[in-house]
Amino acid sequence: MMAAIGETTAGLTKDKAATKPVARKGAARKPKAAPAVARKRATAARKRATAAPQIGSAVAYRPGRGVDDFVRQVALATPLQLVEIERRGVAGSFLKDLSRRMDIPAARVFSMLGVPKATAEKKASAGEVVAGSGGQAALGVAKLIAIAQAIVANSTARQAQGFDAARWLGQWLDRPQPSLGGRRPAELIDTPTGIEVVSRLLGSIESGSYQ
Numbered sequence: 001m002m003a004a005i006g007e008t009t010a011g012l013t014k015d016k017a018a019t020k021p022v023a024r025k026g027a028a029r030k031p032k033a034a035p036a037v038a039r040k041r042a043t044a045a046r047k048r049a050t051a052a053p054q055i056g057s058a059v060a061y062r063p064g065r066g067v068d069d070f071v072r073q074v075a076l077a078t079p080l081q082l083v084e085i086e087r088r089g090v091a092g093s094f095l096k097d098l099s100r101r102m103d104i105p106a107a108r109v110f111s112m113l114g115v116p117k118a119t120a121e122k123k124a125s126a127g128e129v130v131a132g133s134g135g136q137a138a139l140g141v142a143k144l145i146a147i148a149q150a151i152v153a154n155s156t157a158r159q160a161q162g163f164d165a166a167r168w169l170g171q172w173l174d175r176p177q178p179s180l181g182g183r184r185p186a187e188l189i190d191t192p193t194g195i196e197v198v199s200r201l202l203g204s205i206e207s208g209s210y211q
Contacts (some may be wrong), residue, residue, distance in 0.1 A: 013185040061091040067101040075146035089131030092123025102170030114190035131173055140195030147202050148183040
C-alpha cells in the first residue's frame with residue numbers, strides 16, 4: 001500500500017512539473033510570505049488589542065457575559081476608565097448576579113456594599129445603575145475577585161486547579177481576620193479606604209494558601 005501511494009505521489013509531481021508555466025522574463029514576482037515569527041507576533045498583538053479595553057472605550061457590565069467578564073474588564077482597565085465607572089456607577093443587575101457568582105445571599109451582598117435592599121432590587125429590575133458609594137463598593141468587590149483569581153492563576157499548587165476564587169472570596173469576606181483586629185473584611189468594603197485595606201490583605205496571601 002505504501003509503495004502504491006509513493007508511486008501516485010511521484011506521478012502527481014511529474015504531472016505538475018510538466019504543466020507548470022514558464023515564468024516570463026520581466027514578470028512581476030510574488031512577494032515572499034512573511035516569516036513565521038512575524039506572523040506569530042502580529043497574531044499576538046491582535047489578541048492583546050482585542051482583550052484589553054482601549055483608552056476611551058466604555059467598561060460596563062453586560063449581563064449576558066457574566067460577572068467574570070466584568071471582572072476581567074476591571075482588571076485590565078486604565079485608571080481613567082476606573083474613574084469613569086466610579087462616577088457613572090455599576091449596573092444594579094451586577095449586584096444580584098454577584099451574589100449568585102459568589103454563592104452568598106443577595107441581601108448579604110447589599111448589606112456589605114451599603115446599599116438598601118429596596119434600592120438594589122429597584123435598580124436591578126429597572127435596568128438602572130447603582131451610583132455613589134454603593135457603586136464604588138461593587139466595583140471594589142470586582143477588583144477583589146480579580147486579585148483572588150490572579151492568586152489562583154499564579155499558583156502551582158494542585159488545589160489551584162479548578163479552584164473557584166470568586167466563591168472562595170464570598171466565604172473569606174465573612175471570616176474574622178487577625179490582621180484586621182478580628183474584624184471581617186466584609187465590614188470594611190463599603191468604603192474606598194476599606195477596599196484598599198482588604199485588597200492589600202488579600203494580595204498578601206501566598207499562592208496555594210486558601211484559608
